[in-house]
Amino acid sequence: MDWKETPEAHIFKFDLxxxxxxxxxxxxxxxxxxxxxxxxxxxxxxxxxxxxxxxxNALVDQIKASMRDGVLVVTVPKDQHKKKKKLLHKAVEISGEGENVASPKGIGRFVCCKA
Structure with a gap:
């Protein structure tokens, strides 16, 4: 499945x-x-x-689907009145296996950057 989001809709493509x-x-x-x-x-x-x-924000009552050459395309319009919650940047700590969480060794950082 491939998923693409546009300002107006979510578009899903399935190879069948x-x-x-x-x-x-x-x-x-x-x-x-x-x-x-x-x-x-x-x-x-x-x-x-x-x-x-x-x-x-999916408008399920307005879903449209089409199929051509073994590819199913499902278009789900978005409700423009429902605003998507923005995810702020946040660092997440990752501990290593079997290591003390408080130890600076084995601690990694991942910064989430999805808007």
Whole structure:
């Protein structure tokens, strides 16, 4: 799955080679859980299922989907009134295995930089 976020929407792309559009089911459960199932019928039976929670600003009642050349594209518009919470920069300490957390040895830093 590839996920791209634009100012207007979340765009998900799923590669489903050999799967016909008629064999794909796309549903929303529990308000924001996107459920995808696909079935390919050939000499070897394959099926796949995926489920994930959509972001809070997703307009689930306006989801659109299209399929072409084995690629399913799901476009989920964003509610422009719900602002995304900004994550501030924060250092997170990482301790080494079996080492004393208070010891300066084995402590690393990771700075989260997602806006």
């Amino acid at each position: 080679p050999g799967v016909a559009k008629e064999d794909v089911k796309l549903q929303v459960h529990d308000d924001r859980v996107l459920h995808i199932s696909a079935e390919r019928k050939d000499e070897i039976y394959n099926s796949g299922k995926g489920e994930f929670r959509l972001p809070e």
